[in-house]
Amino acid sequence: xxxxxxxxxxxxxxxxxxxxxxxxxxxxxxxxxxxxxxxxxxxxxxxxxxxxxxxxxxxxxxxxxxxxxxxxxxxxxxxxxxxxxxxxxxxxxxxxxxxxxxxxxxxxxxxxxxxx
Amino acid sequence: xxxxxxxxxxxxxxxxxxxxxxxxxxxxxxxxxxxxxxxxxxxxxxxxxxxxxxxxxxxxxxxxxxxxxxxxxxxxxxxxxxxxxxxxxxxxxxxxxxxxxxxxxxxxxxxxxxxxxx
Numbered sequence: 001x002x003x004x005x006x007x008x009x010x011x012x013x014x015x016x017x018x019x020x021x022x023x024x025x026x027x028x029x030x031x032x033x034x035x036x037x038x039x040x041x042x043x044x045x046x047x048x049x050x051x052x053x054x055x056x057x058x059x060x061x062x063x064x065x066x067x068x069x070x071x072x073x074x075x076x077x078x079x080x081x082x083x084x085x086x087x088x089x090x091x092x093x094x095x096x097x098x099x100x101x102x103x104x105x106x107x108x109x110x111x112x113x114x115x116x
Numbered sequence: 117x118x119x120x121x122x123x124x125x126x127x128x129x130x131x132x133x134x135x136x137x138x139x140x141x142x143x144x145x146x147x148x149x150x151x152x153x154x155x156x157x158x159x160x161x162x163x164x165x166x167x168x169x170x171x172x173x174x175x176x177x178x179x180x181x182x183x184x185x186x187x188x189x190x191x192x193x194x195x196x197x198x199x200x201x202x203x204x205x206x207x208x209x210x211x212x213x214x215x216x217x218x219x220x221x222x223x224x225x226x227x228x229x230x231x232x233x234x
Contacts, residue, residue: 037225043207045160045225091159102213103150104223108159 002027002096006107013082014115020078021110023092027073029053034075035093035104036066045091051075082114119143120212122226129200129233137195137229139210145190146212150223151183154207166193190215200233207231 003026013019025034036048049059051068059066063080079086092107119142129135139149148167152160164180166172166187174180182204184196193212197204207230211223 042227043209043230044227045209047225050222102148103162103165104211106159111157 002032002094002105004092004094004105004107006092006110008110009108010111010113012113012115015084016081018078018080019082019086019112019114020076021090021092021112023075023077023107025073025075025092025094027094027096029096031096033095034068035095036075036077037091037093038088039091039109040088048077048090079112082112084114084116087112087114118214118222118224120210120224120226122208122210122229124229125227126230127232129231131201131233132199134196134198135200135231137197137208137210137231139193139195139212139226141191141212141214141224144212144224145215146193147190147215148213149187149193150211151185151193151195152209152211154209154228160209163195197231200231202233205231205233 005024011019032053034051038046038048049066056068065078067076089109089111091109093104095102095104121140121142123138127135150165151163153163154160162175163178164172164174164185166185168187168190172185182198187193207228209228210226213223
């Protein structure tokens, strides 16, 4: 079975503050992929990043950064110097290779509210 | 590239009627398409997996006679909500896997269809 836990449901920050979203996953396979998606109020899912289980390098893309720690089964996401446009729901997701047509398991999501 | 469209984006229907939602991959061929349902302030819940030319695989608890899925071509899958009831009101999202893509794990998501049943 595969499972993704995003413990924080709603996080409010003042503009320009940093915010970190935690993602903890469970899987029995050694080969898997982790994702982060952004869902703004419009509803459309926006792909942010994909990381495979063999690549533990952290990644930075502009104000976004990701910390992948296999030892703790975590794939945390940080938004630096948050902006109002960052207000959205963020989902962490996992695909375990060979698990039923490569189905995505989503976490419950983090609602981020950036206050101007 | 890798664009998925959904039509309609919003639909309001009366209880008891059927509604068809289309999911199209615009610039790639999709071996597999997924249908998700999302209730307000909740996560995406996978409803079914459809492979071109074969019957859809439904998740536990999803009524296959109520949510009819047809994946007739490599670029089109349809979800028909039959005899809709107000509790079927939800946000329906499809995704598609690129047949020719480098990764078989990348799912490209459509913009979603908001269904309201009155």
